[in-house]
Amino acid sequence: MLPRLLNRLPVYAAVLLAMAAVKPPVQGADESRLPILEKLIQDPSPKVRLEALRTLSKIPTARSAELALGSLNLPMDSTLDYALWLTINDLSEVWIDALKSGAWKAEGREKQLEFALRSIKPEQASRVLSQALASNPLTQDGRGPWIELIGTAGTERELRVLFEQILQKGFDDAAAARALKALADAQRLRKAKPSGSTIDLGRLLEGTSDSITIGALQLAAVWKDLGPHFPKLGQIASAPGTSPAVRSAAFQTLRAIGGAGAMETLSKLATESASSLARSQATAALAALDLNRAIDPAIALTKSLIDESEAVNFWRSLLPIKGAGKAIASALNGDPKAKVSAAAGRAGMRVAREGGRSDLELVTALALASGQASDSQRFNAELVNDLTTKANQKGDPSRGEFVYRRQDLACVTCHAIGGAGGKVGPDMTSIGASAPLDYLVESVVLPNVKIKEGFHSIVLTSRSGDEYTGTLAREDTQEVVLRNAAGLEQAVAKSDVASRVNGTLSLMPAGLLEPLNEQEQLDLFAFMSRLGKPGDFDASRGGVARRWHLNVFTHTDKQHGKDNDIWVKPWSDKMWMPIYSLVSGSLTQSLIQEAARRNVWVGTMAISAATELQLATPATVQFKLAGPGTELLIDGKVIGATGASSTALTAGNHRIVVRLDPRQIPAFIRLEASEGSFVLN
Ligand code: HEC
Incomplete structure (x- = not known):
């Protein structure tokens, strides 16, 4: 078992364990060794101190605990830290007794006290703390390390005592702020909270001291429950007299608490608050909770912000939120009339490129919309x-x-x-x-x-009020045919055209x-x-198939007798999935798999990649098919397999199918024909 431990423990600890295994220390007091250990525990060599620590742990006296904790005055490392932790655990009861009897005094040894409290079991720490509080109640000015110690080691009971003393105004402002922070740390770091209800925290939000209000707000951000006091957050955030620090804390708390109530409050403040600062903070906090809801107020702010440093702060709080830059950019791009104030534009372009961020779309959108x-x-x-x-x-x-x-x-x-x-x-x-x-x-x-010649868009409005946008496909005396962004042609009778203007935006x-x-x-x-x-x-270069149609043939299709469909169904039928080869002509496995993605592979019998060859005159055509394990069929007949094959074809269009084994789709297939041309659309 020792070798296994050796792998896991730091070297010093392992050496020590080995020594302990060889000569087990005598249990019980060997107090005569204490004077030597007193020297060894302060030895310059960490190895020696480590050894001394572990020996001390076997001598359960108050003095041993005192000596062990005294090692904190010399430099520590993680091995020593661990050894001291073990030692204090071993000596916990004698140390607690020493503390109680006054044999070990905490004054001037705050660091040691804290270490000991964090080493021993929580119920022991709680005992120590409550005894200390009983004999020495916390003073008005919070003297000593006790407030922070309750934060780091107190249980719900001691935390309650601390909380009550804040509520009863038993602290001066500075001590109250420390106590609020200690409570927040307890929740943040150890999920420890006072016993009983904590919503009275909300009462502290009306205080006159900023430091208490901020402390209470930060505590509310981690406790997340203010009960009936919740509306005060919005009041603080929007009150004209609120100081900037308190205001930011209030927004952070709303953001941390989240939920429908916070979003409601924030979206109201984001649009209605008289101060632009409050509007920007509310918008950023709202964006963190629900980005979509924050877009409108954010766009409104980009129009109204005139102070550049305020604008910088706005962007700095907004852009770190995931997706915010892109969302604002697309809102700006989506509204060709969007105008952004010069200050908001400049500030946004700067912040968008700051700190390793590169929200290029936002920068572009702002550049265009800020009108400079x-x-x-x-x-x-x-x-x-x-x-x-x-x-x-x-x-x-x-x-x-x-x-x-x-x-x-x-x-x-x-x-x-x-x-x-x-x-x-x-x-x-x-x-x-x-x-x-x-x-x-x-x-x-x-x-x-820059819009390419011949590709300017045209916007037509019909007499019935419909709007058509697209590039001009054709035009004659009767009608105008536009090709819209989806590639569809839309014909509008000239007699029905109410207005026709050239679009200013690209269809792209x-x-x-x-x-x-x-x-x-x-x-x-x-x-x-x-x-x-x-x-x-x-x-x-021509002669290679680029436009393919993919079909996945399943057991169910077989059952329904659809064997022949690949030869008769038009390309527009939904059984076909359109797919293009790479420029090189290769139709790769990944393209095939992506196109066929929607289909269940279970029960797949065959995959067909189909294309069409057009011949102006009858000809004998040589085919070259790349892709192992494939089969070449034309007009319903097997013509060949991977490699070269040739066949005589009549003039006209011929459907060609390359059949693939679904279990062994080749890395790519590629088909060349010596005559004719492959149909592209
Ligand atoms: C909705 C249709 C549409 C989509 C989608 C689209 N484009 Fe365009 N694209 C156009 C139109 C129309 C033009 C010509 C007008 C212009 O110059 O803006 C164009 C122009 C271009 C040009 C300039 C061509 C020239 O000869 O001047 C390039 C390059 C380009 N697109 C690349 C792309 C790339 C890359 C993508 C995919 C990321 C893409 N396009 C997606 C419609 C589109």
């Missing part, structure tokens, strides 16, 4: 330069392609690469070869700054990069910058 054109232009240029430099240095285009294809970003729904993808925005096939990186960064981060939403961390953003930019350049990201 030159400032925001300079800022935008900085932001774009910064991201451009970093993307050049650290961006990884291969990872970036997967970012680009994330469904939540929707890049693919609006943009096409190699013809595959949405048509709402410009085709991206060669964007990296034709546009510099900083242009790409700016287009994505600040889509409204701002803030798209919100869900991404910086590295993901840099990877995305790196990916776009490679598009169209020779290499893995050149989609200009």
Whole structure:
């Protein structure tokens, strides 16, 4: 058993235990050794002191306890600390007796007293404290270490005594503040609270002394129950005469207590309070409890704050709250008419970049909304330069392609690469070869700054009052066809058009990069910058399938006789899940799994990835299929497997299916055809 202990204990303690095992100390008094131990316990070597401590623990006399505690006057380390703790535990009863009889005096030894009280069992500490309180009640000025000791070691009984004395005004202001802090520490550090009801704490909130009010507020923040006194928090927070320190404490307490009552109070103060300082503090506290509810008052404040240092404080209390920066940014972005005061704008842009934070969306939104054109232009240029430099240095285009294809970003729904993808925005096939990186960064981060020719949005209002926004798809004498942000075409008869204006905003939403961390953003930019350049990201070469439709075939489908559906159901049927290959033409395992995510894999019999080849004239087509364990079928017939195969096809469209084993989805599949063209949409 000793070797096992050796692994776990600090070396000194282990040595000591070994020694004890070899020569067990004689139980009972060996007081003759005390004079030697008195010297050893003050020895410069910690090893010697350690040994002395453990020997003292076997000699249960008041003097042993005194000597042991005296070791606190020399430097301690964790091993010594632990040894002293053990020793005092062993000697606890003799020490308590010595304290009671006056043989051990606490005066001048506050540190030792505290150590001893924290070492012994709580009920022993409680005994010591109550005896001390009985013979020496706490004085008006709280002399001695007792207030703090009750805080660190008192049980509910002693804590009650302390609390009562505060309530009965038995302390002067300074001692009362100490006592309130001791009670708060007891709750905070050891979850210890006075016995009985504590809601009378609320009575102390009406005090005339700021230090007591603040102490009571901080205690209320940890006890969290003021009963009928709760409304006083709101009164203190909003009263014109309240000092700044008390006011902040009141808001912190409301925030700490939380719950419906606090939120009600805070949201009232956030909108109705006459002082802007109270409104900002209320808003920040509310944001911590319920971010959504704090957005409106926060936006109102960004308009009204005119003092820059007040604005800085507002942002500093608000932005550390998770999600606050992004939420404010999207509220500002969502309202094109949003105006932010110059002070709030400048302060926010500063705080948003402070202390390792980089709430870039907020900075951008504030720059645009604070109306200081030159400032925001300079800022935008900085932001774009910064991201451009970093993307050049650290961006990884291969990872970036997967970012680009994330469904939540929707890049693919609006943009096409190699013809595959949405048509709402410009085709991206060669964007990296034709546009510099900083242009790409700016287009994505600040889509409204420059809008690409031919992609300006148009806002049409019909006579019945409906509004349509989109880019112009077509127009003739009869009707205007817009393509909206979802890629859908909407035709409006010209006779029905009441007004037609050019939109000032891009159809590409701002803030798209919100869900991404910086590295993901840099990877995305790196990916776009490679598009169209020779290499893995050149989609200009045809002959490879890019647009796929995925189907998961289950036992249930089999039961319902749906074997043939993959050959007859149109691509628009819900059995198909649309999916695009990477620029290289590979349809990777992760893309397949992501597309098929909604389906239960249990009972899956086969996975089919389908695409379509169009031939203008009959031809013999060579296929090249990458991906082990796959099977190639065309128009219902098996044509080949992984590798090369060829078949004669008629002119027209042919449905091609690559069948996968659901238990062994290959790392990627890729299909090339020597003739014809794959249908992209
Ligand atoms: C709702 C549709 C939509 C979404 C989603 C969208 N865009 Fe756009 N994008 C557009 C439109 C429309 C334009 C052209 C207008 C403009 O320049 O702002 C555009 C322009 C761009 C441009 C500038 C192209 C040029 O030739 O000037 C880039 C780069 C770009 N988008 C990248 C992205 C990326 C990356 C994503 C995904 C994070 C994305 N877009 C998501 C619609 C969209």
